[in-house]
Amino acid sequence: MKRTGALILVLLLIGLCSAAYGQKVGFVNANTVFEQYSVAREAEEAYQKDLEDLNKQVTDMEEELRALADTLEARRYLFSEERLKEKRMELEQKQQQYVRFRQQAEQNAARRNEELSEPIIADIEEAARKIAQKEGFDLVLDAGPGIVVYSKPELDLTDRVIQSLEEAKGSTQ
Numbered sequence: 456m457k458r459t460g461a462l463i464l465v466l467l468l469i470g471l472c473s474a475a476y477g478q479k480v481g482f483v484n485a486n487t488v489f490e491q492y493s494v495a496r497e498a499e500e501a502y503q504k505d506l507e508d509l510n511k512q513v514t515d516m517e518e519e520l521r522a523l524a525d526t527l528e529a530r531r532y533l534f535s536e537e538r539l540k541e542k543r544m545e546l547e548q549k550q551q552q553y554v555r556f557r558q559q560a561e562q563n564a565a566r567r568n569e570e571l572s573e574p575i576i577a578d579i580e581e582a583a584r585k586i587a588q589k590e591g592f593d594l595v596l597d598a599g600p601g602i603v604v605y606s607k608p609e610l611d612l613t614d615r616v617i618q619s620l621e622e623a624k625g626s627t628q
Contacts (some may be wrong), residue, residue, distance in 0.1 A: 479590075480595070480610065481590075481594050482595060482598035483595060484599065488616055504573055505595065509560045509563070517578045523545070523549060527542050586615050595612060
């Protein structure tokens with residue numbers, strides 16, 4: 456909450472300074488670009504597919520653990536004390552493997568998300584920079600949802616950035 460208030464204050468100060476010095480300030484909503492840019496949507500779909508695969512593995516491991524625990528509980532009176540101890544150790548080892556797997560899976564998912572996002576972010580920044588230079592903007596900000604309270608429509612470069620990215624994508628294919 457404090458961060459949003461601080462961002463709004465900074466944006467207002469920048470707006471006042473730019474008006475006082477005649478600077479042209481624009482903004483791009485990167486979230487909107489990620490939602491509408493076809494390459495970003497494809498990356499999101501790939502990421503979601505990766506998550507589905509990981510979630511399937513996690514679910515399979517959870518089911519295996521539940522089955523092992525249920526079997527151990529149901530048959531605990533049939534096992535000797537030593538056999539029961541072995542089965543409990545086996546269950547504990549599988550639980551530890553499961554925890555390690557989940558942690559590694561979360562790290563891998565975060566890394567994969569970063570791998571997919573970084574080039575798109577770089578492309579967005581480059582497209583915004585080119586538009587800003589071409590149209591004489593002195594400053595271009597990333598305005599996520601709720602940050603820009605009001606702006607003249609011509610200062611919103613989001614659609615132009617998306618168009619530039621799609622055109623650049625088309626020329627590289």
